[in-house]
Amino acid sequence: xxxQSPARARARRTLVTAVATMGAAALLLGGCAQDPETxxxxxxxxxxxxxxxxxxxxFGAFGLQEAGLYDEYMAQNPGIxxxxxxxxxxxxxxxxxxxxxxxxxxxADIQAVEVNxxxxxxxxxxxxxxDLGKVSGVDKAAYLPWKWAQGTAxxxxxxxxxxxxxxxxxxxxxxxxxxxxxxxxxxxxxxxxALWAGDWGKYLETGKAYKAKAGDGKAFVDSASGVMAAVTGxxxxxxxxxxxxxxxxxxxxxxxxxxxAASFATEGLSAKxxxxxxxxxxxxxxxxxxxxxxxxxxxxxxxxxxxPAGKDKWDVxxxxxxxxxxxxxxxxxxxxxxxxxxxxxxxWLTAPEQQAKLFEKRGSFPSASAAYKLPAVSGAKHEYxxxxxxxxxxxxxxxxxxxxxxxxxxxxxxxxxxxxxxxxVDQKGRSPQEGWxxxxxxxxxxxxx
Numbered sequence: 001x002x003x004q005s006p007a008r009a010r011a012r013r014t015l016v017t018a019v020a021t022m023g024a025a026a027l028l029l030g031g032c033a034q035d036p037e038t039x040x041x042x043x044x045x046x047x048x049x050x051x052x053x054x055x056x057x058x059f060g061a062f063g064l065q066e067a068g069l070y071d072e073y074m075a076q077n078p079g080i081x082x083x084x085x086x087x088x089x090x091x092x093x094x095x096x097x098x099x100x101x102x103x104x105x106x107x108a109d110i111q112a113v114e115v116n117x118x119x120x121x122x123x124x125x126x127x128x129x130x131d132l133g134k135v136s137g138v139d140k141a142a143y144l145p146w147k148w149a150q151g152t153a154x155x156x157x158x159x160x161x162x163x164x165x166x167x168x169x170x171x172x173x174x175x176x177x178x179x180x181x182x183x184x185x186x187x188x189x190x191x192x193x194a195l196w197a198g199d200w201g202k203y204l205e206t207g208k209a210y211k212a213k214a215g216d217g218k219a220f221v222d223s224a225s226g227v228m229a230a231v232t233g234x235x236x237x238x239x240x241x242x243x244x245x246x247x248x249x250x251x252x253x254x255x256x257x258x259x260x261a262a263s264f265a266t267e268g269l270s271a272k273x274x275x276x277x278x279x280x281x282x283x284x285x286x287x288x289x290x291x292x293x294x295x296x297x298x299x300x301x302x303x304x305x306x307x308p309a310g311k312d313k314w315d316v317x318x319x320x321x322x323x324x325x326x327x328x329x330x331x332x333x334x335x336x337x338x339x340x341x342x343x344x345x346x347x348w349l350t351a352p353e354q355q356a357k358l359f360e361k362r363g364s365f366p367s368a369s370a371a372y373k374l375p376a377v378s379g380a381k382h383e384y385x386x387x388x389x390x391x392x393x394x395x396x397x398x399x400x401x402x403x404x405x406x407x408x409x410x411x412x413x414x415x416x417x418x419x420x421x422x423x424x425v426d427q428k429g430r431s432p433q434e435g436w437x438x439x440x441x442x443x444x445x446x447x448x449x
Contacts, residue, residue, distance in 0.1 A: 051080065052341055053081045053083055054080060054110065056070075056082060056084040056108055057085055057093075057108030057110070057111045058111075059094075059112060060089070063166075063358055063361075063362040064084070064358070065084050069349055080345070104128070110330055110342050111333065112329070112331075115328060116411040118150050118151060118329055119150070119406040119410065120408040122150075122151065125162075126160055126162050129163075129331050129333060130332040132331075132343055133152070135344065137348075140161075142369065143165060143368050144165075144398060146402065146404060147327070150165070151165060154244075163330065166350055166364065167355070167367055168324055168326065168327040169295030170296055172293075172296075172397060173192075173291050173317050173318070174293075175192060175291045175317065176289075176314060177312075177315050179210075180192065183214040183290075185210060189317040192317040198321065199320055199321075200227075200234070200257075204260060207220035208267060211269055220269040220270075220291060221264050221271065223270055223272065223273050223426060224262060224270045225261070225422040227261040229325065229414065231321075232253070232323075233324055234401075236402035237253060237404075237405050238251065238410070239409075240406070240410070244407065246407065258436055259432055262422065262432035263432075265422075266432070270289075272427050281305045282305075293323075295365075296394045297365065299390065310384070315386045316385050318393060319397065324398070331346075352366065352370040352371035356374040356377050365398065372395040378392070378395070379391060409446075409447060416443045417443070421439025
Protein backbone atom coordinates (compact mmCIF):
# COMPACT_ATOMS: atom_id res chain seq x y z
CA UNK A 1 0.00 0.00 0.00
CA UNK A 2 0.95 3.57 -0.53
CA UNK A 3 2.45 5.00 2.63
CA GLN A 4 1.01 8.26 3.83
CA SER A 5 2.13 11.07 6.08
CA PRO A 6 0.47 11.55 9.47
CA ALA A 7 -1.40 14.54 8.10
CA ARG A 8 -2.74 12.45 5.25
CA ALA A 9 -3.68 9.61 7.55
CA ARG A 10 -5.65 12.05 9.68
CA ALA A 11 -7.34 13.51 6.66
CA ARG A 12 -8.40 10.10 5.43
CA ARG A 13 -10.11 9.33 8.72
CA THR A 14 -11.56 12.71 9.53
CA LEU A 15 -12.62 14.22 6.22
CA VAL A 16 -13.43 11.42 3.82
CA THR A 17 -17.16 11.85 3.97
CA ALA A 18 -17.29 15.50 4.98
CA VAL A 19 -18.95 14.70 8.27
CA ALA A 20 -18.07 15.83 11.77
CA THR A 21 -15.28 13.97 13.51
CA MET A 22 -15.41 12.49 16.94
CA GLY A 23 -12.67 14.86 18.05
CA ALA A 24 -12.17 13.47 21.54
CA ALA A 25 -8.70 12.15 22.31
CA ALA A 26 -8.40 9.51 24.98
CA LEU A 27 -5.95 7.00 26.36
CA LEU A 28 -6.13 3.38 25.32
CA LEU A 29 -8.52 1.44 27.48
CA GLY A 30 -6.85 -0.44 30.26
CA GLY A 31 -7.07 -4.20 30.41
CA CYS A 32 -10.30 -5.98 29.74
CA ALA A 33 -13.86 -5.60 30.94
CA GLN A 34 -14.51 -5.71 34.65
CA ASP A 35 -16.83 -8.29 36.12
CA PRO A 36 -20.00 -6.34 37.03
CA GLU A 37 -20.55 -8.62 40.00
CA THR A 38 -17.16 -7.89 41.56
CA UNK A 39 -16.33 -4.41 40.31
CA UNK A 40 -17.63 -1.86 42.87
CA UNK A 41 -18.05 0.70 40.09
CA UNK A 42 -20.10 -1.66 37.95
CA UNK A 43 -23.59 -0.71 37.00
CA UNK A 44 -25.60 -0.01 33.91
CA UNK A 45 -22.65 1.89 32.33
CA UNK A 46 -20.43 -1.15 32.78
CA UNK A 47 -22.87 -3.42 31.03
CA UNK A 48 -24.91 -4.70 33.94
CA UNK A 49 -25.06 -8.12 35.51
CA UNK A 50 -24.39 -10.95 33.08
CA UNK A 51 -23.04 -8.70 30.34
CA UNK A 52 -19.52 -8.68 28.87
CA UNK A 53 -18.07 -5.31 27.96
CA UNK A 54 -15.77 -5.37 24.93
CA UNK A 55 -13.49 -2.38 24.45
CA UNK A 56 -12.31 -1.09 21.09
CA UNK A 57 -9.38 1.32 20.70
CA UNK A 58 -9.15 3.32 17.47
CA PHE A 59 -7.68 6.53 16.07
CA GLY A 60 -9.64 9.39 14.55
CA ALA A 61 -13.20 8.98 13.33
CA PHE A 62 -12.69 5.34 12.46
CA GLY A 63 -16.27 4.86 11.25
CA LEU A 64 -17.42 1.66 12.92
CA GLN A 65 -19.28 3.46 15.68
CA GLU A 66 -20.48 6.27 13.42
CA ALA A 67 -21.96 3.76 10.97
CA GLY A 68 -24.00 2.15 13.77
CA LEU A 69 -22.25 -1.21 13.60
CA TYR A 70 -21.69 -1.43 17.37
CA ASP A 71 -25.37 -0.77 18.04
CA GLU A 72 -26.35 -3.42 15.52
CA TYR A 73 -24.06 -6.02 17.06
CA MET A 74 -25.26 -5.28 20.59
CA ALA A 75 -28.87 -5.62 19.44
CA GLN A 76 -28.05 -9.04 18.01
CA ASN A 77 -26.00 -10.03 21.08
CA PRO A 78 -27.72 -8.71 24.25
CA GLY A 79 -24.96 -10.15 26.43
CA ILE A 80 -22.35 -7.86 24.84
CA UNK A 81 -21.69 -4.19 25.48
CA UNK A 82 -19.20 -2.34 23.26
CA UNK A 83 -17.26 0.72 24.39
CA UNK A 84 -14.91 2.63 22.09
CA UNK A 85 -12.19 5.16 22.77
CA UNK A 86 -10.40 7.15 20.08
CA UNK A 87 -7.10 8.99 20.03
CA UNK A 88 -7.42 11.62 17.34
CA UNK A 89 -3.97 11.25 15.78
CA UNK A 90 -2.41 7.96 14.77
CA UNK A 91 1.09 9.26 15.49
CA UNK A 92 0.01 9.52 19.14
CA UNK A 93 -2.09 6.37 19.14
CA UNK A 94 0.41 3.93 17.63
CA UNK A 95 3.38 4.45 20.02
CA UNK A 96 1.02 3.87 22.93
CA UNK A 97 -0.24 0.69 21.30
CA UNK A 98 3.32 -0.62 20.94
CA UNK A 99 4.06 0.22 24.57
CA UNK A 100 0.96 -1.57 25.82
CA UNK A 101 1.64 -4.61 23.64
CA UNK A 102 5.13 -4.71 25.12
CA UNK A 103 3.85 -4.69 28.70
CA UNK A 104 0.74 -6.78 28.06
CA UNK A 105 -1.44 -4.24 29.86
CA UNK A 106 -3.45 -1.14 29.07
CA UNK A 107 -4.89 -2.71 25.94
CA ALA A 108 -8.39 -2.63 24.53
CA ASP A 109 -9.96 -5.96 23.59
CA ILE A 110 -9.76 -4.89 19.94
CA GLN A 111 -7.21 -2.43 18.57
CA ALA A 112 -7.12 -0.68 15.21
CA VAL A 113 -3.87 -0.59 13.21
CA GLU A 114 -3.14 1.80 10.33
CA VAL A 115 -1.76 0.24 7.13
CA ASN A 116 1.55 2.07 7.53
CA UNK A 117 2.09 0.23 10.81
CA UNK A 118 0.81 -3.24 9.95
CA UNK A 119 4.15 -4.56 8.66
CA UNK A 120 5.85 -3.76 11.97
CA UNK A 121 2.95 -5.30 13.89
CA UNK A 122 3.03 -8.58 11.92
CA UNK A 123 6.83 -8.76 12.08
CA UNK A 124 7.34 -7.93 15.76
CA UNK A 125 4.04 -8.37 17.63
CA UNK A 126 2.33 -11.37 16.01
CA UNK A 127 3.00 -13.65 18.98
CA UNK A 128 0.97 -11.29 21.19
CA UNK A 129 -2.08 -11.28 18.93
CA UNK A 130 -4.89 -13.74 18.22
CA ASP A 131 -4.78 -15.62 14.90
CA LEU A 132 -7.96 -14.19 13.42
CA GLY A 133 -7.66 -16.35 10.34
CA LYS A 134 -8.79 -19.29 12.47
CA VAL A 135 -11.86 -17.58 13.93
CA SER A 136 -15.17 -19.20 13.00
CA GLY A 137 -16.84 -17.42 10.10
CA VAL A 138 -13.69 -15.78 8.72
CA ASP A 139 -13.28 -16.76 5.08
CA LYS A 140 -9.92 -15.93 3.52
CA ALA A 141 -11.42 -16.21 0.04
CA ALA A 142 -13.80 -13.32 0.80
CA TYR A 143 -10.92 -10.82 1.09
CA LEU A 144 -8.57 -9.29 -1.44
CA PRO A 145 -5.39 -11.43 -1.52
CA TRP A 146 -3.06 -8.45 -1.10
CA LYS A 147 -4.99 -7.10 1.88
CA TRP A 148 -5.07 -10.52 3.56
CA ALA A 149 -1.32 -10.87 2.99
CA GLN A 150 -0.62 -7.55 4.69
CA GLY A 151 -2.34 -8.70 7.89
CA THR A 152 -0.46 -12.01 7.93
CA ALA A 153 2.82 -12.51 9.78
CA UNK A 154 5.88 -13.81 7.91
CA UNK A 155 6.29 -17.58 7.88
CA UNK A 156 9.33 -17.21 10.12
CA UNK A 157 7.06 -15.51 12.67
CA UNK A 158 4.41 -18.21 12.55
CA UNK A 159 2.39 -17.08 9.52
CA UNK A 160 -0.71 -16.20 11.57
CA UNK A 161 -3.24 -13.74 10.16
CA UNK A 162 -3.38 -11.30 13.06
CA UNK A 163 -5.01 -8.36 11.29
CA UNK A 164 -8.37 -8.35 9.52
CA UNK A 165 -8.70 -5.55 7.01
CA UNK A 166 -11.45 -2.98 7.50
CA UNK A 167 -11.08 -0.74 4.45
CA UNK A 168 -8.75 0.14 1.58
CA UNK A 169 -8.11 3.09 -0.73
CA UNK A 170 -8.14 1.96 -4.38
CA UNK A 171 -7.26 4.90 -6.60
CA UNK A 172 -8.73 6.49 -9.67
CA UNK A 173 -8.01 9.81 -11.36
CA UNK A 174 -10.39 12.60 -10.43
CA UNK A 175 -10.56 15.28 -13.12
CA UNK A 176 -12.31 18.52 -14.02
CA UNK A 177 -14.57 17.94 -17.02
CA UNK A 178 -14.83 21.63 -17.84
CA UNK A 179 -11.05 22.08 -17.91
CA UNK A 180 -10.61 19.03 -20.13
CA UNK A 181 -13.22 20.34 -22.57
CA UNK A 182 -11.58 23.77 -22.63
CA UNK A 183 -8.29 22.11 -23.57
CA UNK A 184 -9.88 20.06 -26.36
CA UNK A 185 -9.67 16.77 -24.48
CA UNK A 186 -12.54 14.32 -24.07
CA UNK A 187 -14.52 14.63 -20.85
CA UNK A 188 -16.44 11.34 -20.84
CA UNK A 189 -14.95 9.16 -18.09
CA UNK A 190 -14.51 6.11 -20.34
CA UNK A 191 -12.74 8.17 -22.99
CA UNK A 192 -10.63 9.92 -20.36
CA UNK A 193 -9.52 6.61 -18.85
CA ALA A 194 -8.59 5.39 -22.33
CA LEU A 195 -6.17 8.30 -22.73
CA TRP A 196 -3.73 6.77 -20.27
CA ALA A 197 -4.91 3.16 -19.87
CA GLY A 198 -2.16 0.83 -18.70
CA ASP A 199 0.70 3.30 -18.75
CA TRP A 200 1.63 6.13 -16.38
CA GLY A 201 3.76 7.55 -19.18
CA LYS A 202 0.56 8.18 -21.14
CA TYR A 203 -0.71 10.20 -18.18
CA LEU A 204 2.32 12.46 -18.61
CA GLU A 205 1.70 12.73 -22.35
CA THR A 206 -1.93 13.66 -21.70
CA GLY A 207 -0.67 16.38 -19.41
CA LYS A 208 1.54 17.76 -22.14
CA ALA A 209 -1.39 17.75 -24.58
CA TYR A 210 -3.49 19.53 -21.98
CA LYS A 211 -0.86 22.24 -21.48
CA ALA A 212 -0.43 22.74 -25.22
CA LYS A 213 -4.07 23.75 -25.51
CA ALA A 214 -4.74 25.21 -22.05
CA GLY A 215 -1.56 27.30 -22.01
CA ASP A 216 1.07 28.09 -19.41
CA GLY A 217 -0.14 28.44 -15.86
CA LYS A 218 -2.86 25.82 -16.35
CA ALA A 219 -1.67 22.96 -14.17
CA PHE A 220 -2.56 19.41 -15.11
CA VAL A 221 -1.86 17.81 -11.71
CA ASP A 222 -2.00 19.09 -8.15
CA SER A 223 1.52 18.01 -7.23
CA ALA A 224 4.42 15.92 -8.43
CA SER A 225 4.46 14.12 -5.08
CA GLY A 226 0.90 12.92 -5.56
CA VAL A 227 1.83 11.45 -8.93
CA MET A 228 4.91 9.73 -7.48
CA ALA A 229 2.91 8.10 -4.72
CA ALA A 230 0.31 6.74 -7.13
CA VAL A 231 2.93 5.39 -9.53
CA THR A 232 4.96 3.80 -6.75
CA GLY A 233 1.81 2.28 -5.26
CA UNK A 234 1.11 0.36 -8.46
CA UNK A 235 4.32 -1.68 -8.14
CA UNK A 236 4.49 -5.01 -6.35
CA UNK A 237 7.96 -4.25 -4.96
CA UNK A 238 8.78 -0.80 -3.70
CA UNK A 239 10.97 -0.05 -0.72
CA UNK A 240 11.64 -3.57 0.64
CA UNK A 241 12.20 -6.98 -0.94
CA UNK A 242 10.58 -10.24 0.14
CA UNK A 243 13.43 -10.89 2.60
CA UNK A 244 12.83 -7.57 4.37
CA UNK A 245 15.87 -5.81 2.92
CA UNK A 246 15.62 -2.09 2.12
CA UNK A 247 15.95 -1.82 -1.68
CA UNK A 248 14.41 1.53 -2.61
CA UNK A 249 17.73 2.92 -3.88
CA UNK A 250 18.29 0.04 -6.30
CA UNK A 251 14.69 -0.72 -7.23
CA UNK A 252 14.07 0.68 -10.74
CA UNK A 253 10.35 0.95 -9.99
CA UNK A 254 11.01 3.51 -7.26
CA UNK A 255 13.55 5.58 -9.18
CA UNK A 256 11.38 5.34 -12.29
CA UNK A 257 8.37 6.65 -10.34
CA UNK A 258 10.47 9.48 -8.93
CA UNK A 259 11.79 10.53 -12.34
CA UNK A 260 8.40 10.28 -14.03
CA ALA A 261 6.76 12.37 -11.32
CA ALA A 262 9.59 14.89 -11.50
CA SER A 263 8.79 15.34 -15.19
CA PHE A 264 5.39 16.75 -14.24
CA ALA A 265 7.29 19.46 -12.36
CA THR A 266 9.99 20.14 -14.93
CA GLU A 267 7.45 20.21 -17.79
CA GLY A 268 5.34 22.81 -15.97
CA LEU A 269 2.38 20.49 -15.46
CA SER A 270 2.18 20.72 -11.67
CA ALA A 271 0.35 23.26 -9.53
CA LYS A 272 3.25 22.84 -7.06
CA UNK A 273 0.91 22.30 -4.11
CA UNK A 274 1.52 20.20 -1.02
CA UNK A 275 -1.35 17.87 -0.29
CA UNK A 276 -3.54 18.49 2.78
CA UNK A 277 -2.50 22.11 3.16
CA UNK A 278 -4.80 25.16 2.91
CA UNK A 279 -3.48 25.97 -0.57
CA UNK A 280 -4.27 22.48 -1.81
CA UNK A 281 -7.75 22.66 -0.31
CA UNK A 282 -8.38 25.97 -2.08
CA UNK A 283 -7.11 24.50 -5.32
CA UNK A 284 -10.12 22.20 -5.53
CA UNK A 285 -12.46 25.16 -5.39
CA UNK A 286 -10.68 27.54 -7.76
CA UNK A 287 -9.74 25.09 -10.51
CA UNK A 288 -6.01 25.27 -9.83
CA UNK A 289 -5.43 21.85 -11.42
CA UNK A 290 -7.23 19.53 -13.78
CA UNK A 291 -6.48 16.11 -12.26
CA UNK A 292 -5.54 14.46 -8.97
CA UNK A 293 -4.87 10.83 -8.06
CA UNK A 294 -7.78 10.03 -5.77
CA UNK A 295 -8.62 7.01 -3.63
CA UNK A 296 -12.28 6.28 -2.96
CA UNK A 297 -12.22 8.06 0.40
CA UNK A 298 -11.03 11.32 -1.20
CA UNK A 299 -14.29 11.87 -3.10
CA UNK A 300 -15.96 13.23 0.01
CA UNK A 301 -12.93 15.41 0.67
CA UNK A 302 -13.08 16.90 -2.82
CA UNK A 303 -16.82 17.51 -2.50
CA UNK A 304 -16.24 19.32 0.78
CA UNK A 305 -13.40 21.50 -0.52
CA UNK A 306 -14.75 22.21 -4.00
CA UNK A 307 -18.20 23.00 -2.62
CA PRO A 308 -21.54 23.25 -4.43
CA ALA A 309 -19.97 25.10 -7.35
CA GLY A 310 -17.89 22.03 -8.21
CA LYS A 311 -20.87 19.69 -8.60
CA ASP A 312 -20.87 18.02 -12.05
CA LYS A 313 -17.55 19.68 -12.89
CA TRP A 314 -15.59 16.88 -11.24
CA ASP A 315 -15.64 13.27 -12.43
CA VAL A 316 -13.54 10.16 -11.84
CA UNK A 317 -11.92 7.73 -14.28
CA UNK A 318 -9.77 4.63 -13.96
CA UNK A 319 -6.11 5.30 -13.15
CA UNK A 320 -3.41 4.18 -15.60
CA UNK A 321 -2.61 1.26 -13.29
CA UNK A 322 -4.32 0.07 -10.09
CA UNK A 323 -2.80 1.32 -6.86
CA UNK A 324 -3.89 1.79 -3.27
CA UNK A 325 -3.63 4.60 -0.73
CA UNK A 326 -4.90 3.96 2.77
CA UNK A 327 -6.68 1.33 4.81
CA UNK A 328 -6.61 -0.18 8.28
CA UNK A 329 -6.91 -3.41 10.27
CA UNK A 330 -8.36 -4.77 13.50
CA UNK A 331 -6.22 -6.90 15.83
CA UNK A 332 -7.08 -8.72 19.06
CA UNK A 333 -4.42 -8.84 21.82
CA UNK A 334 -4.05 -12.21 23.53
CA UNK A 335 -3.65 -10.40 26.86
CA UNK A 336 -7.33 -9.55 27.01
CA UNK A 337 -9.59 -11.71 29.19
CA UNK A 338 -12.29 -11.40 26.54
CA UNK A 339 -10.08 -12.41 23.62
CA UNK A 340 -12.48 -15.06 22.31
CA UNK A 341 -15.49 -12.74 22.34
CA UNK A 342 -13.38 -9.92 20.93
CA UNK A 343 -12.19 -12.09 18.04
CA UNK A 344 -15.80 -12.93 17.24
CA UNK A 345 -16.68 -9.23 17.19
CA UNK A 346 -13.65 -8.35 15.03
CA UNK A 347 -14.67 -11.03 12.54
CA TRP A 348 -18.22 -9.66 12.39
CA LEU A 349 -17.12 -6.04 12.01
CA THR A 350 -14.87 -6.91 9.05
CA ALA A 351 -17.28 -9.33 7.34
CA PRO A 352 -18.34 -8.35 3.79
CA GLU A 353 -21.85 -7.37 4.85
CA GLN A 354 -20.60 -4.93 7.48
CA GLN A 355 -17.94 -3.53 5.17
CA ALA A 356 -20.66 -2.78 2.61
CA LYS A 357 -22.61 -0.89 5.26
CA LEU A 358 -19.50 1.03 6.27
CA PHE A 359 -18.97 2.05 2.65
CA GLU A 360 -22.59 3.08 2.21
CA LYS A 361 -22.61 5.21 5.34
CA ARG A 362 -19.03 6.41 5.64
CA GLY A 363 -17.36 6.03 2.23
CA SER A 364 -14.72 3.54 3.46
CA PHE A 365 -14.14 1.16 0.56
CA PRO A 366 -14.35 -2.55 1.49
CA SER A 367 -11.24 -4.71 1.71
CA ALA A 368 -13.49 -7.78 1.36
CA SER A 369 -13.96 -8.44 -2.34
CA ALA A 370 -17.07 -10.46 -1.53
CA ALA A 371 -18.74 -7.14 -0.66
CA TYR A 372 -18.37 -5.90 -4.23
CA LYS A 373 -21.35 -7.94 -5.37
CA LEU A 374 -23.64 -6.49 -2.71
CA PRO A 375 -26.00 -3.74 -3.94
CA ALA A 376 -24.63 -1.10 -1.56
CA VAL A 377 -21.29 -1.40 -3.37
CA SER A 378 -22.04 -2.65 -6.87
CA GLY A 379 -24.75 -0.08 -7.45
CA ALA A 380 -23.04 2.84 -5.74
CA LYS A 381 -22.97 6.10 -7.69
CA HIS A 382 -21.71 9.54 -6.68
CA GLU A 383 -24.04 12.32 -7.75
CA TYR A 384 -21.48 15.08 -7.11
CA UNK A 385 -19.19 13.41 -9.64
CA UNK A 386 -21.79 13.30 -12.38
CA UNK A 387 -23.34 10.07 -11.15
CA UNK A 388 -20.04 8.21 -11.53
CA UNK A 389 -20.43 4.46 -10.83
CA UNK A 390 -17.90 4.53 -8.02
CA UNK A 391 -18.67 1.01 -6.83
CA UNK A 392 -17.75 -0.36 -10.22
CA UNK A 393 -14.73 1.92 -10.76
CA UNK A 394 -13.08 1.31 -7.41
CA UNK A 395 -13.95 -2.40 -7.26
CA UNK A 396 -12.09 -2.88 -10.53
CA UNK A 397 -9.15 -0.89 -9.23
CA UNK A 398 -9.06 -2.79 -5.93
CA UNK A 399 -8.93 -6.16 -7.61
CA UNK A 400 -6.00 -5.07 -9.76
CA UNK A 401 -3.76 -3.84 -6.95
CA UNK A 402 -0.64 -6.06 -6.74
CA UNK A 403 0.33 -7.97 -3.61
CA UNK A 404 2.81 -5.40 -2.38
CA UNK A 405 5.75 -5.99 -0.08
CA UNK A 406 5.25 -3.68 2.89
CA UNK A 407 8.15 -2.93 5.22
CA UNK A 408 8.27 -1.53 8.77
CA UNK A 409 9.69 1.83 7.64
CA UNK A 410 7.62 2.32 4.48
CA UNK A 411 6.16 5.54 5.86
CA UNK A 412 9.60 7.00 6.64
CA UNK A 413 10.85 6.25 3.12
CA UNK A 414 7.73 7.47 1.32
CA UNK A 415 7.48 10.64 3.38
CA UNK A 416 11.08 11.64 2.73
CA UNK A 417 10.85 10.87 -0.97
CA UNK A 418 7.84 13.20 -1.12
CA UNK A 419 8.56 15.94 1.38
CA UNK A 420 12.36 16.14 1.09
CA UNK A 421 13.02 14.96 -2.46
CA UNK A 422 10.06 15.67 -4.72
CA UNK A 423 8.97 18.85 -2.97
CA UNK A 424 12.37 20.39 -3.72
CA VAL A 425 11.96 19.60 -7.40
CA ASP A 426 8.35 20.76 -7.52
CA GLN A 427 8.53 23.94 -5.45
CA LYS A 428 12.18 24.97 -5.36
CA GLY A 429 13.24 24.15 -8.91
CA ARG A 430 15.95 21.67 -7.93
CA SER A 431 16.92 19.10 -10.54
CA PRO A 432 15.45 15.58 -10.24
CA GLN A 433 18.93 14.26 -9.39
CA GLU A 434 19.38 16.85 -6.64
CA GLY A 435 15.96 15.98 -5.24
CA TRP A 436 16.72 12.26 -5.30
CA UNK A 437 20.06 12.71 -3.53
CA UNK A 438 18.46 14.88 -0.84
CA UNK A 439 15.78 12.26 -0.23
CA UNK A 440 18.29 9.40 -0.06
CA UNK A 441 20.41 11.28 2.46
CA UNK A 442 17.38 12.00 4.66
CA UNK A 443 16.10 8.42 4.42
CA UNK A 444 19.46 6.86 5.24
CA UNK A 445 19.84 9.12 8.25
CA UNK A 446 16.36 8.24 9.46
CA UNK A 447 16.87 4.49 9.00
CA UNK A 448 20.19 4.58 10.86
CA UNK A 449 18.57 6.03 13.98
